[in-house]
Amino acid sequence: MIKGIDIARYQGNPDFRRVKAAGIQYVMLKATEGVNYIDPCFKANAAAATAAGLPIGVYHFLRAGSVADQVRDCLAAIKPYKITWPVAVDVEHAELLALGRDNLTDMVLDWCARIKAAGYQPMIYSNYNWMYVAKYLDMARIKAAGIPIWMAWYSNATPDNTDRSNLCDMWQYASDGKVDGISSNGLDMDVAYKDFGAKLYTCDTSGAVEIAPGGCYTAKTTGDIQLVSGTPGVVQIIRCIQHGYTLWHIVPIGKPGQDVGIYPQGSNTRLFKVNIK
DSSP states (O other), X not given: OEEEEEEOGGGOSOOHHHHHHTTOOEEEEEEEESSSOBOTTHHHXXXXXXXXXXXXXXXXEOOSSOHHHHHHHHHHHHTTSOOOSOEEEEOOOGGGGGGOHHHHHHHHHHHHHHHHHTTOOEEEEEEHIIIIISOOSOHHHXXXXXXXXXXXXXXXXXXXXXXXXXXXXXXXXXXXXXXXXXXXXXXXXXXXXXXXXXXXXEESOOSEEEEOTTOOEEEEEEXXXXXXXXXXXXXXXXXXXXXXXXXXXXXXXSOTTOEEEEEETTOOOOOEEEEEO
């Protein structure tokens, strides 16, 4: 199990170095809600947690309305940051119940598909009642889609004496926790049953490569990864899927002397740099 917490503006601006020293291994941050709302502490917390060496994921509080607009706002807010844990959709607002089970599940799966297409790992958050008792969500469809589940269920049970891995991939087991470095009363405590931050791909190229105009460089990757350039108009990236791996043909379209970083989509970690001769 991997120990984590999730926070929003109510926790202010934690000292993430102390949080990490206290044994916390990842943080889920509230990023956005509905349309045109960014959590007031998100930007500062995302930067500070990353600087402290803590992996971060984010969540968006879902409201009724356009999924496309909500995804757009969430992606815009999180783009500047290195998100290595899931981008979760928080499904618990009472207004969503008016949609009915099928329509709400459609909405949630639409969210996840759009987040995945943007290069992030989607995840669904809700509570035990919504998922498995009242069944406001169709969990069979969600599981069939392969979407990880983050479940809230508070009781006397703790990760030390109870295993919830048959119900979820991440368990929010308490809302009254306390961790050094965070002064607010009441903190959401989580455990993950898998390491979402583990590297799920390989790339055979690092450092810098030089390509002459009219030339081409080919990189090879394995796993779930999309390559993108840090600056448009310098290179063209052509994807060629092979059995068990992917080849990426990097073709210069800029001017000699220009350079550009090549990144996994949705990440700020540069894999390699291309210099045009």
